[in-house]
Structures are given as structure tokens and as C-alpha cells.
Amino acid sequence: MSNQQNNHKANQGNANKGTSGTNQAYAKVQGNRGKQMNPNQKK
Secondary structure, eight states, X not given: OOHXXXXXXXXXXXXXXXXXXXXXXXXXXXXXXXXXHOTXXXX
């Protein structure tokens, strides 16, 4: 894996608690997870 891929993989699990700003990779993962977990989601 390239360094960029490794960074992205690490960012996906990192909420960056205690810092200002957002981790875009983490936010996108959580947004997609919320969509998938929604019981009202149409199939």
C-alpha cells in the first residue's frame, strides 16, 4: 500500500477527539454508516 492509502485507512478510524476541525475521511465513513444503519432506508 502507498503512504496515501495508509494515511486514509488510519484516518477512517480516527475521530480526532479534542481537536478543532474535522477529519473528512472519518466523517464520510460515519455518514455512510448512518445511512446503512437507518431502518427506514429503502432497498
